[in-house]
Amino acid sequence: MEHALDNGDEVPIVYIAKYKEFAIKVLDGGSSYIVLKFCPWCGHILPRSQRKKL
Numbered sequence: 001m002e003h004a005l006d007n008g009d010e011v012p013i014v015y016i017a018k019y020k021e022f023a024i025k026v027l028d029g030g031s032s033y034i035v036l037k038f039c040p041w042c043g044h045i046l047p048r049s050q051r052k053k054l
């Protein structure tokens with residue numbers, strides 16, 4: 001996923017360290033996002049979200 005993050009603002013991908021999630025920002029002017037389970041570029045499985053453990 002690092003290849004996506006390197007593009008900075010051009011690709012609306014964010015990494016939420018708190019939950020260890022990769023997500024796509026919803027460009028509605030708000031702060032919502034959609035959590036990714038697979039890398040949209042490589043198709044590899046991303047690390048599982050830690051959200052449920054918190």
Ligand SMILES: [Zn+2]
Binds near residue numbers: 041
């Ligand atoms: Zn990738």
